[in-house]
Amino acid sequence: MGMNRKPAKPTSYVSLDETSRALLDSAVEAAYVMDICGYVLAANDAAAKMFGMKKGCDLEQSSIYDLMSEESATIRREKIQEATDRVSPLRFEEEIEGRALVHSIVPVANPWGEVARLAVSTLDLTELRRSDEDLRREQQRQIFFMESLPGIVYHLYPDKTIRYANRYFRKYFGSPKGKSCMEALQCADENCTACPPMGAMEMDRAVEWDWTDNKGRTFHLQCSPMTDSGGERMIMVLGIDITGRKRAEDALKIAHDKLEDRVRQRTKELEKANSELTSKSTRLVSAMKKADAATRAKSSFLANMSHEIRTPLNAVLGMTELAILTDDLDKKNGYLKRVGEAGNSLLSVINDILDFSKIEARKLTLEKIDFDLRAALDSTMDIHHLMTSEKGLDLHYSIAENVPNILVGDPSRLKQVLINLTSNAVKFTEIGGVDIAISLKEGPESPKEGDDVTLQFAVTDTGIGIPKDKQQAIFKSFLQADDSVTRKHGGTGLGLAICSLLVELMQGALDVTSEEGVGSTFSFTAHFTIGNLSIVTKEAKDAETAATAATPHLKILLADDNALNLKLVSTLLGEQGHTCVTVVNGAQALEAVKEEQFDLILMDVQMPIMDGITATRAIRDPNSGALNPSIPIVAITAHALKGDRERFLEAGMNDYIAKPIKLTEFHKTLNRAMQGAAPLGNTTPTEPEPNHGHADSFDRPGALDMLAGRKDLLDRMDEIFLRDVPEEIQELKEGILGKDWENARRLAHSIKGSARTVGARRAGAVAEQMEFFCKQKDTPSAEREFKTLESEVFSALQFIEGERDT
Template sequence: MDSSVESAFVMDVSGYVLAANGAAEKLFDLKPGQTLQQSNIYDLLPKGAADSRKTKIEEAIREVRSVRFEEEIDGRSLVHSIVPVANPWGEVARLAVHTLDLTKLRRTDEDLRREQQRQIFFMESLPGIVYHLYPDQTIRYANRYFRRYFGSPKDKTCREALNCSSDSCASCPPMEAMNTDRAEEWDWTDSQGRTFHLQCSPMTDSAGERMIMVLGIDITARQQAEDALKRAHAKLEDRVKKRTEELEEANIKLTNKSTRLISAMKKADAATRAKSSFLANMSHEIRTPLNAVLGMSELALTMSDPERKDSYLKRVMEAGNSLLSIINDILDFSKIEARKLALEAIDFDINRTVDATVDLHMLLATDKGLNLTSTVDTSVPSVLEGDSSRLRQILINLVSNAIKFTESGDVHIAVTVDTPPTDIKPGTPVTVTFKVRDTGIGIHKDKQKTIFGSFLQADDSITRKHGGTGLGLAICTLLVKLMGGKLTLESEEGKGSAFSFTANLRVGNPETLHAQEQDLISTSIPELPEIKVLLADDNPLNRELATTLLTEQGHTVIAVENGIQALEALKEERFDLVLMDVQMPIMDGVSATRAIRAPQSGVIDPSVPILALTAHALKGDRERFLEAGMDDYIAKPITMNNFYNAIARNVGKGQKRHQPIQTPQPRPDNGQPYDRITALDMLGGKKGLLARMDAIFLRDVPGEMTELTAAFDGQNWDTAMRLAHSIKGSSRTVGALKAGAVAEQVEYLCRHQDASSAKKELKSLESEVKSALQYINLTQGSP
């Protein structure tokens, strides 16, 4: 018993174990210290198993024969053999019990069965054909994909099942794989034109018989795509060849363009460095006169001596003019680059222009011990037509530079004509050459091209001896270009420089020049009767300056800070003149002017003269101001002569009629709150249609007015603006012009979210709408 690997023990008829081997000990779940021998097996087994075991033992004792049976206990599969041992009298006294544990074997069989099921399920679900081919050329298994295409292969040979058209089965790849015991691959096309890629693998089935498992994938679509790809290949080769030729040509162009871009990038880098240098230089140039202005102003404020105070103020004026000159250079450059600068064509005396340039610089040249001279060739017409101010600006820049960079010697201006006109008549084209020569330090050859660029100087180091913005020559270059000429330089370092430029001008008319001079003889302040002026400007300093200039001449000034306040003032008082700043908060000067010029604006005098106060002096600005309804403009910074002359030109124009910028009304000048005749004319004279419009107005406007008030109280600006716009259109349709004008102002104020001003106008609108509703109710349908 001890040598047996199976469980074996001997028991008596009562169930007590008399002897047992080690395998039997392991079979029962014994407690620690407990042994199988002398134990009752019925006490060691579960209740159900003990009853079943007792029944089988009693059967063996009763029939005195061996009993074999299977039993499941706690998940284990056990096979028991109970052998009774009888004495000589035939009585059973002992029983030998053998037990075989088949749990692992059963589990292995179950796993094998499940694996076979999984393989079958896998083959059934494959998106391709699978079949098992045997040496007798029969197919004993085929999956669902196979059966769907070819039907059931039962009782059919491979050739019959596949409807194969091959002449010899011996050379068929599956049979060749069978014979050579080697895997084969094969593209096979059936009788219907479908192509399958087949893989033939030799193997042994569960019965030990050799077979071929064939797996096939339908590659019909792929085959067709490959065929189409082959057909397209030839066309594609031609296209690639042509495209390659095009790309080679484009590559050559791109290489050339890249070269140009690299060059442009280098120029851009150089320009960036130049601008950085310019900004650093400009900071110095602006701060220098600005420091003088601030310092001298502070000294003047603390000085009680009138002479010294005047001296300080003169220096403030000089520093201010220097600062203005720098700013003018920057603005001139910006105007020219923005194509906003247009040259004038007026008659001027070339000799006076040159002499004025010499006179301007004579003191500076004398202080440096330089000899400043000029000559105008006799072939040059004495009177020319062109822009004398810009021509003088070029000469001043060149002469100023020449004096600045010349320590000894002379500076000379020469004016000649390239080809003297044979017939000197006014309007005859003529090309004049101007040359400014000096005996200064000269310019190095490497710097001669760069100095004409914007923001560049020959010496841009921090310790440079001479100042400047670096814009002078750039502005001169652009101005000369506008004049149809070219600015050139001849220079040798240490020996001086000569700047020359040409200008395409015309022969002028001496009589026209004489008439112009007569018009400009008087420069005194014009005398004006005492007037009442409305000044609208948001800048306190500008308001103080303009107010002082006006009150010193005995005029009355009312000052406001924006267009809305100006509009309100004109509704309350009559003024002789309005000075209107263009850029102001809440409502700018242009919008305020358009509102004032509207006959239904509510102002006392819509045609009051309006003069713009503005720093905008570019091309097109004057036309924009006049189109808005302004009469004239005064450019900032304000000078006394320009200021008083502009006012003198426009005082007394109060009867001038201005067309509003909005869509013109048929009767724009009646100034009445209601214009039913125009309303009827706009509707083609149809009184019935006007009556319907009146009914809609009476029906809808009160509700819109209520909604407008609620939207305003809730700060819902979009809704308030929409309702004001609706009331404006409805009012003008029925001829309630005053209500429409006030609604337009409310719409504007809501757009800019000006709550305080809109609240006041809203009250006016409520009053006007109430009056309009009463008026329309009385005159419904009638003009």
């Protein structure tokens, strides 16, 4: 009567045929057939589940509008009505309770065009939509990750364009838009045929390689083929800047090459010993026994040294105390005489130890000077006359007539061997005497200057003799024929070992024949060259003149951090009428010579703040500010090993005085230095050969020699020097201006090493001064010195560039 009535349920249904039922049940999405009133005629299980039921049959005969909310039912009626009116399929989307649904309504018309039923299918896209959203968020995360990476990331396509580049890439290379990959990446190599990313795309596999742009920056790149979101193939490239690491690798490679050279050289020296040790395993037991014996010998040696050192040291301390306490001048002089004797005894022990250490370490070489053999032998005899006369022994020598008198060799080391063997002979002889015989073993019939000869020396005594089982052991270090605590005769046990090593250096051999209770004969051979008499005569006159020449009163700068040495040396100088100014380190010495004129500098080698060698190099630098950069400098040092003297002279020192200081040698050295004479041993620093007018600044032959003649290594050094030093000099300037002293000192040290490696001597010297100023945080000096260093480095860069171009 004008009111809306609910449609009545259908009383009869048309059954679906088997094919239609099979299609309905096989559909993945929810599907059902309904009449135009909304009642379900047939449904599959998916449709039943959508409406909260289990089986499709449970949904049949139900009104879908009753199973929906009022809002959804209204929308569904409108859509069904629209599909019915148009008699055409209708598709629409709907959000229900958080689910995304897509409905498809298909009207089924009879032959007269009337719609009696509708087929409805519903697709649930909720999970798919969620997957799309997750994918979108993942893509955003990936982009954020690539943008924040501390390395370059870019996508390279087959047409050689870069369609994506991260922030790090854009910072270094700019935007790649509208550019080819070669233009965007600023490639140093214009040939793209071997481009690894393109190769990775062709081979469809990941590739890694190191790539350097035209500015010298090196990146390690990883190229991975993949497909973009549009289905197009491309290469994703990830790169990390490894320029710093490559430089470190270059430096490590250089150090490795140097180490290999040293190892190769050392290996050659040890090949013979190693071959014996590795080829015969049975010698292991013997070696262990020898090691045990050596350990026992060294223990005995240490006990012996304790006695040999403590005995004279106790005498020095005791007699010194007695001399201080007594007022009797005669007693005081007697005590001081005993102190001198004990001191000489102690010095003899120390000299034995140092000599043995130098020779065994192969850090001692023999001089080759003209000398008088008979004069050397007379000196040896004079030393022992007092001892032999006290013991009532005969001491004489004989030289065969055909033995040349003037020889070329090392007279001091020859005398050392003769003195040692003669001292042993006298020490172990109580009755009879000692005889020294020299004969010609090998030589020409008519000898002339420059001919080689081999002499035979024999020292024979009538002493206690040596047991046969000890005759070979006595030549070994730390061993004596009698090493008991009750032994009668003292000594270090190193004398014969030193003699044996010295004779080997003279291209000879030391041997012994002995019989207990009868005596011993120590004989050795030595190789010499016949010398020139006029040279020996002239050197003797020159030495006499230098020793007796009067030294004028001088103003001397003394640099030493030891208060005792300062007092001793200043006293010695004062007694000679010299004026002495003292400082306690090399830095103070450098400042002193900038402010005052001195005639000579006595420079201790090892001092705090700035050592003597560094101070000497600084003073010799014309730009150091020293009033007289060529002032004579004499080292005062306890360093006594081979190579120390050469190191002092190479630094610019004129001579050196060894500690403990001896008065005669002290004054002779001062005379030599003031007269410009060569230091003892005729060791004069060699002048560098001219090198295209740059001899004062560059020593390329020396640089090549330091690298064992390896031209390829020097070329590599040049390349690294040209690459790194300009950047380092700029960073050094910034460090000085910003007062970053530790970094500035490190950079100056690096420039110093680099410059000296390539032979830029002058730049290296200035960098060394700069390193010191940075260490002291001396801003005015560092800023002033930087200008000089910058100029020298620029000259070095130009010089090396010029050499590389020739």
